[in-house]
Amino acid sequence: MQKIIVCIKRVVDYNVRIRVKPDGSGVMLDGVKMSVNPFDEIALEEALRIKERGTNIEVVAVSIGVADTQQQLRTALAMGADRAILVQTDLPVEPLTAAQTFLAVANKENPDLIFLGKQAIDDDANQTGQMLAAIWQRPQATYASKVEISGGKASVTREVDAGLETIEVDLPAVVTVDLRLNEPRYVKLPDIMKAKKKPLEVTSLEALGVSTAVLLKTVKTEPPAQRQKGVMVKDVAELVGVLKKKGLI
Amino acid sequence: MHKVLIVGEHDGKTLNPATAKCVTCAGGIPDVEITIVILGADTAAVAGQAAAVAGVKSVLRVDRPENQHPLAAIFAPQLAALAADYTHIFGPSTSFGKDLMPRVAALLGVPQVSDLMAVEGAYLFKRPTYAGNAIVTVQADPARKLIATVRVASFESAKAGGNAAVESKSLSVALPSHTRYVGAKSGSTDRPDLQTAKRVVSGGRALGSAENFKLLFSLADKIGAAVGASRAAVDAGYAANEMQVGQTGKIISPDIYIAIGISGAIQHLTGIKDARTIVAINKDGEAPIFEVADVGLVGDLFQIVPELERLVSG
Ligand SMILES: Cc1cc2nc3c(=O)[nH]c(=O)nc-3n(C[C@H](O)[C@H](O)[C@H](O)COP(=O)(O)OP(=O)(O)OC[C@H]3O[C@@H](n4cnc5c(N)ncnc54)[C@H](O)[C@@H]3O)c2cc1C
Numbered sequence: 001m002q003k004i005i006v007c008i009k010r011v012v013d014y015n016v017r018i019r020v021k022p023d024g025s026g027v028m029l030d031g032v033k034m035s036v037n038p039f040d041e042i043a044l045e046e047a048l049r050i051k052e053r054g055t056n057i058e059v060v061a062v063s064i065g066v067a068d069t070q071q072q073l074r075t076a077l078a079m080g081a082d083r084a085i086l087v088q089t090d091l092p093v094e095p096l097t098a099a100q101t102f103l104a105v106a107n108k109e110n111p112d113l114i115f116l117g118k119q120a121i122d123d124d125a126n127q128t129g130q131m132l133a134a135i136w137q138r139p140q141a142t143y144a145s146k147v148e149i150s151g152g153k154a155s156v157t158r159e160v161d162a163g164l165e166t167i168e169v170d171l172p173a174v175v176t177v178d179l180r181l182n183e184p185r186y187v188k189l190p191d192i193m194k195a196k197k198k199p200l201e202v203t204s205l206e207a208l209g210v211s212t213a214v215l216l217k218t219v220k221t222e223p224p225a226q227r228q229k230g231v232m233v234k235d236v237a238e239l240v241g242v243l244k245k246k247g248l249i
Numbered sequence: 250m251h252k253v254l255i256v257g258e259h260d261g262k263t264l265n266p267a268t269a270k271c272v273t274c275a276g277g278i279p280d281v282e283i284t285i286v287i288l289g290a291d292t293a294a295v296a297g298q299a300a301a302v303a304g305v306k307s308v309l310r311v312d313r314p315e316n317q318h319p320l321a322a323i324f325a326p327q328l329a330a331l332a333a334d335y336t337h338i339f340g341p342s343t344s345f346g347k348d349l350m351p352r353v354a355a356l357l358g359v360p361q362v363s364d365l366m367a368v369e370g371a372y373l374f375k376r377p378t379y380a381g382n383a384i385v386t387v388q389a390d391p392a393r394k395l396i397a398t399v400r401v402a403s404f405e406s407a408k409a410g411g412n413a414a415v416e417s418k419s420l421s422v423a424l425p426s427h428t429r430y431v432g433a434k435s436g437s438t439d440r441p442d443l444q445t446a447k448r449v450v451s452g453g454r455a456l457g458s459a460e461n462f463k464l465l466f467s468l469a470d471k472i473g474a475a476v477g478a479s480r481a482a483v484d485a486g487y488a489a490n491e492m493q494v495g496q497t498g499k500i501i502s503p504d505i506y507i508a509i510g511i512s513g514a515i516q517h518l519t520g521i522k523d524a525r526t527i528v529a530i531n532k533d534g535e536a537p538i539f540e541v542a543d544v545g546l547v548g549d550l551f552q553i554v555p556e557l558e559r560l561v562s563g
Contacts, residue, residue, distance in 0.1 A: 002520050017382075020381035021384075035286035095361070096359075103373070122379060123378050124363070124377065124380065127351035127354070127363060131354065134325060134355035135355050139322055139349070140321055145490070160345070162260075162433065163433065163435030163489065163490070164490065165433045166432050167430055168429045168431050170428075178497070179480065180483070180484065215360040215393070216360050216390075217384045217387065218388075219347070219373075227527070228543075229539070232546070233544060236553055239544060239557065240557065240560045240561060243526075249505070
């Protein structure tokens with residue numbers, strides 16, 4: 001094990017209350033707090049723990065996005081990544097395009113492992129890791145809640161609908177992480193200072209030879225149907241009465 | 250004519266109900282012909298169940314020893330090999346479909362639309378983003394094959410009573426050996442399955458321990474309900490991971506959802522938006538769960554739940 005790539009996405013912070021623009025053209029992003037996608041933080045934490053257990057393992061954080069995505073990559077460097085690569089673009093990036101971009105980076109870097117979050121909390125697509133594994137022609141282990149590396153293999157426990165499933169994959173491989181894999185560390189001030197000196201390379205989709213064709217067009221964005229606030233009951237007897245009347249119990 | 254291939258989910262014995270929901274979703278596409286494909290080691294029984302789903306034209310069986318376990322790396326190349334005859338390939342938004350379908354899409358070099366919640370046209374769909382707080386309408390390119398996952402909570406199951414033709418396919422696709430199934434651990438119980446249950450009792454951090462969760466199991470057994478949990482309860486080890494409801498857990502649509510000691514974070518609410526009736530029990534009258542609850546009761550769950558159990562059985 002020599003190199004791990006962690007893919008990072010800049011997303012609206014999970015505490016922000018999302019508002020849809022009145023004209024239906026998207027969600028309001030002006031002045032909204034942006035963060036590292038929470039799943040990607042977990043992905044990075046896992047890579048750092050593997051690095052800390054091993055020797056001479058390099059962790060490279062890679063992101064695709066606007067110039068300000070450097071902020072999230074600096075956070076990744078402060079957490080402990082060795083260097084970062086920003087594929088800078090102002091275009092919205094679809095999962096297939098993201099996968100093709102990460103493939104281009106992987107072909108240059110030849111990592112043993114690529115970690116990603118299982119989904120980004122903005123588009124909730126849950127596609128990029130699987131797509132990357134497909135076009136890289138390597139194994140995928142999605143929704144990881146436990147990762148064990150030994151002898152060129154990874155044993156990954158996955159959170160699936162029925163419970164937990166364990167698979168073994170040969171490295172190099174793509175692993176996408178779920179919430180219970182670990183708890184990411186907090187960054188300390190000295191780490192933030194140190195991160196400023198770490199290398200952050202900026203490149204572009206064009207330089208990597210990735211097509212920017214729009215494959216899926218978002219024609220409208222609207223708020224979800226709101227549920228009506230219901231009735232409050234004063235005690236259990238009244239609750240049971242209401243539910244019986246509705247034929248629910 | 251649109252030809253939709255639906256990837257059937259099963260455990261070797263039984264067709265997962267998510268499949269019949271995908272059929273309903275696909276049925277919303279104009280001028281459509283629906284095929285279900287079942288990959289497995291021995292799919293005779295499951296293929297028979299798929300053939301009985303109303304609205305299905307044909308069922309394909311792809312039997313191979315390597316298909317014993319649903320590994321995306323094994324299934325995807327076989328589905329890609331079948332793709333030529335179809336305009337759309339759908340799978341359910343379950344852990345099975347979410348893992349598999351993007352790998353199929355990427356092998357074909359086409360995009361995927363995740364979590365279809367409404368069909369507006371053959372290439373026009375609605376889907377949720379931002380934990381369900383922004384619904385987008387997506388237009389896909391009719392010149393390309395479309396891969397999608399179906400948000401099963403948005404669709405009723407297609408009825409039984411179909412009589413589709415079943416055909417065995419042998420595909421000469423080379424399969425990788427880099428991915429191996431090791432084993433599974435499931436908390437399978439006699440209780441109804443969370444994803445398809447009509448009634449769900451769900452607990453949050455307030456339960457305080459795995460021991461106290463037994464209060465909910467006991468209530469659930471009285472009313473024939475499945476038991477769910479918030480992420481906080483799962484993270485704390487009070488409940489098993491497969492019980493988590495929400496953005497990153499299960500998205501469910503029971504007739505009644507009883508949220509007990511759950512605050513109602515947006516990530517949790519995403520999972521229950523389609524519940525017909527939401528009941529909230531919480532000691533904090535200001536808890537956000539009451540904003541979406543049809544029936545709310547403010548109070549201490551440790552008093553309310555035992556009393557509720559007594560009164561429903563009485
Ligand atoms: C990326 C991401 C994804 C997430 N995905 C999910 C998800 O899929 N599902 C999910 O649930 N969460 C998810 N979360 C977490 C979510 O934000 C909340 O933290 C979580 O839902 C809170 O769980 P809770 O309601 O049990 O706990 P709390 O928010 O702590 O609420 C406990 C509630 O219990 C009440 N209470 C306490 N004692 C009693 C008592 N004796 N009787 C009655 N009421 C009592 C309190 O008033 C409070 O309202 C996610 C978060 C992130 C960042």
